[in-house]
Amino acid sequence: MLIDLQSIDENGKDYNFDELSDELVGAFNDLVGEAPFKVQLHVQPMGNTYLVNGSVHSEYSAVCSKCGYDVDLPLDNKINEIVVIEKERPRNTQVSQSQQNFDASSPAVTYVNSSTFDLREFLHEMMASGFSLYPKCTDETLCDSRQHKDVLIAAPEEKRGHPGFAALKDLKVSKH
Ligand SMILES: [Zn+2]
Numbered sequence: 001m002l003i004d005l006q007s008i009d010e011n012g013k014d015y016n017f018d019e020l021s022d023e024l025v026g027a028f029n030d031l032v033g034e035a036p037f038k039v040q041l042h043v044q045p046m047g048n049t050y051l052v053n054g055s056v057h058s059e060y061s062a063v064c065s066k067c068g069y070d071v072d073l074p075l076d077n078k079i080n081e082i083v084v085i086e087k088e089r090p091r092n093t094q095v096s097q098s099q100q101n102f103d104a105s106s107p108a109v110t111y112v113n114s115s116t117f118d119l120r121e122f123l124h125e126m127m128a129s130g131f132s133l134y135p136k137c138t139d140e141t142l143c144d145s146r147q148h149k150d151v152l153i154a155a156p157e158e159k160r161g162h163p164g165f166a167a168l169k170d171l172k173v174s175k176h
Pocket residue numbers: 064065066067068069136137142143144146
């Protein structure tokens with residue numbers, strides 16, 4: 001889905017999409033499968049620079065990094081991006097130079113070489129970066145109980161350990 005950034009007037013433009021929008025049918029299948037999604041965007045021109053603000057929302061499947069169970073997690077990512085049209089870079093196609101600062105709240109910068117902007121690709125990237133590096137259950141109690149279950153299974157092993165361990169424990173107790 002290509003948009004011409006230069007066609008956007010000084011008032012900016014709003015974009016709203018969901019899984020029923022023709023423009024984005026199947027756009028995130030590789031990320032969120034058939035899950036519903038919502039995309040809200042506002043593009044505000046400032047000369048050759050465009051502020052892109054908004055959010056993407058969906059749901060994805062992951063493996064909990066704590067208990068190892070499969071979990072469905074909400075995907076919420078804020079979009080806070082500056083798109084700069086730089087015609088001097090002829091070889092480079094869109095994107096991938098998103099330069100995330102240390103301060104996550106400050107906008108990332110994307111350079112493009114023409115005013116034609118691939119919104120579908122951009123949103124795909126925004127959706128992908130909403131994935132957690134350390135996914136975990138939204139229900140902490142449930143997650144804890146799942147972890148606890150693993151401990152219980154592991155416990156008998158410990159009892160069969162070398163008797164020397166018991167002596168070590170005693171040492172710790174008598175320590176001043
Ligand atoms: Zn968990």
